[in-house]
Structures are given as C-alpha cells and as structure tokens.
Amino acid sequence: MKRLWKTVPPCLSDIQGLQALMNNTEGIAVVDDASSYKPLRFAQGGVGRPENRRGPGGKQTGYFGTQRMVSSEVREADVITGTSEKVWKAVKTGLEVFHPAFLLLTTAPCAAMIGTDHGETLGRIREELSVPAAIVDLDGQKDYLCGIGMALEAMGTILPEKRETVPGTVNLLGCHSVDWTEDMVRETEQWLKDNGWKVLSRWGGKESMENFKNAAAAAVNLVVNVSGLRLARYMEREFGIPYVVGAPFGKAQCARLLEEMKSGERAPLPEGGEGGPDALIIGEQFSADAIRRGLEARGYANVRVCSFFEMDKGFMRPGDRKLVSEDELASELANENLRVVFGDTDYKMGSQVKWVPLHNQGNLAPASLMVPFSMTDGAMDRWLDGVL
Amino acid sequence: MEFERTRGGRESGREEGGRRHGRHGGGGRHGGRGGKKELSSLLESKPGAMLLFVGALNCARHRADQMTGLMREGRLAMLCPTATDYATGRYLHQIVDAIVELSQEQGIKEFVVMYGCQWAVLSTDFDLLAQELKDDHGITATLDATCHLCGNAQGDEDDHRVRERM
Numbered sequence: 001m002k003r004l005w006k007t008v009p010p011c012l013s014d015i016q017g018l019q020a021l022m023n024n025t026e027g028i029a030v031v032d033d034a035s036s037y038k039p040l041r042f043a044q045g046g047v048g049r050p051e052n053r054r055g056p057g058g059k060q061t062g063y064f065g066t067q068r069m070v071s072s073e074v075r076e077a078d079v080i081t082g083t084s085e086k087v088w089k090a091v092k093t094g095l096e097v098f099h100p101a102f103l104l105l106t107t108a109p110c111a112a113m114i115g116t117d118h119g120e121t122l123g124r125i126r127e128e129l130s131v132p133a134a135i136v137d138l139d140g141q142k143d144y145l146c147g148i149g150m151a152l153e154a155m156g157t158i159l160p161e162k163r164e165t166v167p168g169t170v171n172l173l174g175c176h177s178v179d180w181t182e183d184m185v186r187e188t189e190q191w192l193k194d195n196g197w198k199v200l201s202r203w204g205g206k207e208s209m210e211n212f213k214n215a216a217a218a219a220v221n222l223v224v225n226v227s228g229l230r231l232a233r234y235m236e237r238e239f240g241i242p243y244v245v246g247a248p249f250g251k252a253q254c255a256r257l258l259e260e261m262k263s264g265e266r267a268p269l270p271e272g273g274e275g276g277p278d279a280l281i282i283g284e285q286f287s288a289d290a291i292r293r294g295l296e297a298r299g300y301a302n303v304r305v306c307s308f309f310e311m312d313k314g315f316m317r318p319g320d321r322k323l324v325s326e327d328e329l330a331s332e333l334a335n336e337n338l339r340v341v342f343g344d345t346d347y348k349m350g351s352q353v354k355w356v357p358l359h360n361q362g363n364l365a366p367a368s369l370m371v372p373f374s375m376t377d378g379a380m381d382r383w384l385d386g387v388l
Numbered sequence: 389m390e391f392e393r394t395r396g397g398r399e400s401g402r403e404e405g406g407r408r409h410g411r412h413g414g415g416g417r418h419g420g421r422g423g424k425k426e427l428s429s430l431l432e433s434k435p436g437a438m439l440l441f442v443g444a445l446n447c448a449r450h451r452a453d454q455m456t457g458l459m460r461e462g463r464l465a466m467l468c469p470t471a472t473d474y475a476t477g478r479y480l481h482q483i484v485d486a487i488v489e490l491s492q493e494q495g496i497k498e499f500v501v502m503y504g505c506q507w508a509v510l511s512t513d514f515d516l517l518a519q520e521l522k523d524d525h526g527i528t529a530t531l532d533a534t535c536h537l538c539g540n541a542q543g544d545e546d547d548h549r550v551r552e553r554m
Contacts, residue, residue, distance in 0.1 A: 003473075004486045005466040009456040013446035034505050035450070079509055109444035110505035113474060139471055140446025364448060365456035 002325045009346055010364045011308060012178065014138045014147030015069075015108060017227075020178050021148050022068040024206045026101035027155070028094045029136070030070045032083050032116045033108030037069040070094040072111075079114050087121050095131065101209045103133040104154055112139035132158040144362050145227045145284065145310040148176050152203050153230040155212070160239065163217035169200045170261065171218045171235075173243070174228025176204030178361045179284050180372055187376040188224070188248050195258050203231060220244060220261050226285040229312055245315060249290035249375035250384075252297060270296075272318030276335045277304035282323075282343030283358045285311045290375070291342055294384045300339075306332055309362065340388070344370075356387045427454040430500050430532050431463060438496045439464040439532075442483055443504020465490055474506050483517055491527050499529045 012020070019037055022029050031037070070093055072086040087105070094100060103125065105118045118135045125133045134154040138147050152173065170192060175185050185205040192199055201207055201215040204227065216235070221243040223232045232243035244260040246253055260266055279300045281288040285307055292303040304319045305311075306329075311322045323329050326349070333341065333351040341353050344360035346367055359372040375383060431437050439458060441448070445468055448455060458464035467486045469479035487499050499521075501514065514531045521527040 001482075001485060001489055003468045003470070003482070004489065005459070005468070006462075006490070007459065009459065010445055010448040010452065010466060010468075013444070013449065015446050016449060037449075076508065108505075109446055109471075110509050112471065113506050113509050139444070141444045141468065141471060143445070364452040367460070 001327070004325070006326060007346075007349055008308070008326055008329065009366065011362045012144035012364055013140050014142040014144060014150070015106060015140050016364075017144030017147030017176075017178065018104065018106060018136060018138065018151045019069045020144065021151050021176055021204060022104075024177060024204065025068075025155075026209055027103060028068045028070060028098045028100040029104040029106055029151075030072070030087060030090045030094055031106050031108055032074060032087050032090075032111035032118070033071045033140075034074050034110055036071040036073065068098060068100075070097075071108075074111060079110075083111055083114070083116050084120055087116070087118070088124065091121065091125060091129075095129065100131065102155070102158060103131050104136050104151060105133065106136040106138045106151075107140075109140040112141075134158045143309040144178055145225075148174070148178070148204065148227040149230045149310065152228060153234050155203070156215075156231045156234050156238075159209070159212040160216040160235070161213045162239070163214060165219055165241075166198075166200070166217045167219050168196060168198055169218045169220075170197050171201045171203060171215050171221045171241075172199055172205065172228075173203045173221050173223045173231050174225030174286075175202055176225065176227060179225055179227075179287065179359070180205065181374075182206060184372060184374050184376060187374050187379075191248060191254065191377050192222075197261070203228060216241070220264060222246075222248070222257065222261065224248060224286065226310055226312055226315075229315075245286065247286045247290040247375070248377065249287065249380040250294045250297075251378045251381055253290050253293050253380075254377050269315065269317055272302070272320075275302060276337035277302045277319065278337050278339045279303040280306060280332055280335070280338055280341045280343070281358075282306050282308075282329075282332075282341065282347055284309060284362075285315065287358075287375075288342070289315070290380065291384070294380055295340075298384065298388065302337075304332070427451055427458060427464075427502075430502075431458075434498055434500065436496060437498035437500055438462075438490060438494070439500050439502060440467060440483075440487060440490070441465070441502045441504075442467045442469070442479070442507060443502075444468060444506065447504035462494065469506075474510060480512070480517065484520060487521060487527060487529060488525055491525065497527055499527065500532055501529055502532045502534065 015031060018029050070090045072083055072090040074083045074086055078086060105121060107116050122133055122135055134157055136151045136154045185202055189199045200218045201211040216239045218241055221232045221235055221241050223229055223243055223245045224247050235241045236243055242264040244257055244266060246257050248254050248257055279295050281291050288305040292305055295303045306321045306323050308323045329347060330349055333349060338353045342356045342358050344363055345357050346363060348355060357370055359370045360366045361371060455464055467482060469482055473479040473482060490496060518529045521529050
C-alpha cells in the first residue's frame, strides 16, 4: 500500500534538507517543532557524542548539517494557546547564539497541522530586527530535495540585490551538500572557467553573503540539481536571468549545456524510447538524466528515470516516474527487459538485475553509505565505461 | 483530573474524557537522558511482534538507525500519512489497513504502534483502533506513548540553548 515502508529506509525530510543547506550559509533556520535538531552526520571520530554519528555503528564518513536550526520546543498546551511567542523566543535565541546574516522560518509536522502563523513573526522580525527573513512553507512530510528547493527560493527572495548583468557570468543552483561535494563544485567551476565562464555564486554549496547579493548580475543560471529549479524560475521572473538545466556530468552533456548557456535557450527534451526500459536509474532527477544520456550514447534504447524524491514534470520524459510506494518500485524492478539498474543499494528489494550503486547521502540510515563523487565533464564517461 | 505516570517517569495530568492518545505499551522509555533504551526493547517480551511507526518523515530522524535496523530484520514498518490523510481522518483507516497487510504478509498477530506528534495533536483514539483490529482481524495492538510534543521523550537531541547555558 502507498506510504507504507517495509524495506526502503526513510530519506531526509524537507526540514532536514533545509538543515543541510543552512550548514553552508551564514544564515539560520527557526523551526516550530516539539524537538530540536542535532547535526545530521559527523565524520568518524569527529565532533559530538557517538550517537550523533549517523549510520550503522557510527562508522560512516561524510558530513553535512549543523545545529543552525533553532527549535521553538512547543508542547501540548501550545496547541491551544498558539506557538508564536515560543517561535519569537527561538528567533531571539538564534540571533544571540549564531549572529546570522539571514533567517528562515519554517514549520514541523505538528505546527503545520495547527496552522502556525509565521506571517505574524515575520512582520515582527521586519519591524524590530535588522535581519533579512523569509518563510519556507515546509511540513516535515516531504523529501529533502523539496525542502532545499523551497529554502533556496526563499533565500532568492531576500538575498540578491538588483545589479547590471555581467556577460560571461553564471550562478550554480542546487549544488547542495547532500547530493554534491565541495570538490564537485570546484571541478564544475574549473570546467566552466576553462570554457570562458565565471561563477558568481553557488546556491547550495558554501557561499558568502556578498556573492548571494551579487547573484542577480549573472548572465545565466545553471541548474545542476532539481532543488535549484524553483530558484531559477524565480530569478527568471524577478531578474530576467535565463536558466539552463542539467547536471554537468559527461562530455556530451557538458557540451550541450555550454551551447545552451551561450544561446540562452533550452533544447527540447529527447523523445522517450518504445517498450519496456532496458535500464533504470533511481535517484535525483537531473543527475539521473545525465547518466541516462550517457547510457543512450552507449547503446541503451530506453532508459527510465525514477525517484522517490521530488521530480519536475517539465523535465520528465515519457515513462519517467515519481515513486510513491514500494509496490511501484517492485513493479519497475520486475520489468523483464531490464539489463541494469543504477541506484541506492537499499532499493534492491531482492532484485537479481545487475546493480550499479549510486551515492545515497539522502538516505537517513543507509546500509552502506556512498558519498557523491565527481562526474564532471569526462569523469562520468570514464565511470560509466568502468561499471558497465 | 487523573494523573498517570508517563514512560519518562513524569506525571501528566489529564482531564477525564479529554485529550487521550492511548495507553503506554510496556517496555522502557526510549528517549531522554539516562535510562535510554533501544527501540528493540519494546519487542523484548514479544518475540513474534512487530513495530509500526506512524508519523511524518521528519519524525524518523529520531532513532533512524535503530528504526532502519529493525526494518531490515522485518520487525518494523513505517506508515507516513499525508497532511490530507490526517485532516480527513483517512489515516485511521490506513493504520488498520497497514497492520492487516503486514499481518497477512508476515503472519504476525501482535503489533506495537509508535507515533509522531500529529497523532497526539489529533487526540487519536488508539483504543478504538485496537478494538477493531482485535474484533475483526484477531490482531493485538498496543501503543508506545513516547511523544516529543507531550514532553516525555525530551533530552535526546543536542539542544544548543542548554549547551550555551552550560
């Protein structure tokens, strides 16, 4: 049945996505919630108590997420009396502890259910405090990509300042620390630099307030992850910045992206293949699509992209599917034409099809953690040739 | 007003006939400083039982490793109703359907139900659900009433406000 999970582990929630994002900024988030938030993942032997080191046995490596999340710590009685005073106290605590450059307000499931009025708190922040603030409309029930996407959009409404366009400049949108590493961001920047582009700001990666402010000067936005799409659409509406979509993985894909960035126009999506898929990629939509294009160049006729996480319909090909139950995953894996599946090994469900593991930091408790690795430009082609 | 001792050892007052989201289901408290127990302890005296967590994805961050470990052993499942499911009351049917499906698939006749804060906000009548499961399907269900919103599962997280004061 839908929404019943028996074998597939839970992923990071939308609020945890926001938490991972905050780590890379000078801002904080205040969440109306009954409990607080500990760091999402510590490196082995790193900071904190052993129980804070996520993953079986606490032996996982990788790090993202901090305590730049302040909880209002609501209780049963607040359901009746309202939570705004506790949210306000949390805002003040956050300002005292972190001295943030900006602040995002959001709601956890219980607060979302009782209809917490963050509008009142936002008005008070604007009247009494000198910190840019915005509301991120989350409820703790969606996946991390949705949370990061909505938070990036909210940041886009308060951080960039209107600037004259600087030709040859680009913003990277969606390069967050769950699906990307700082090395990947650096390699992408180098690839862009080698092709005459200068990166103005990195939305999701480590970034300064100064660069966020200057982001509106970019000639084009490159959306490398589905979580950057809302922000790209907002910046197109607000600042007139066109956007190009795709993870810069694989030589052919990178050439296409450079061409689109130069022209400022997106090429139409290729047609879907006929019949059952011969390859299945389960993961973040844009990374999976880049891998699909690599497989198609290697003779695969019908490659399908599926995801348990947020997908954008505008960039789905026929047959692509947003999975909402284990039954749907099982039916995809049962397809007789399948020759290979790419995805988190926790999705296997006993499938005997050839399986190529993909990074899985969005998995809240993976059996085996796999951090993202560089696929920029030709790196994906070399990886694909190795695993196929 | 009647007082009952919670899992965390604190006393909570409840108006008779007022808010009530079930009885405590045995085992020890699994949140809080000191006396912290594994989730598996909820199944200690119930070798053939299974845990069902009903709540939002965000609530799964508490004890995610333990929950997933039990999931891999086939001893825990998660049901994540949507906001609409809660608002319309459909989640009550989903809980029964999920338990019946798990029972039929795995031959399990005893369940321990854990919940997130939405359950508490809605004052979910667990006794009614348990009665339906018993009468219609011969399934025994008990409730583990540990809840952050009710304040009996606190202390597990790193609270920077406490840290700052220390």
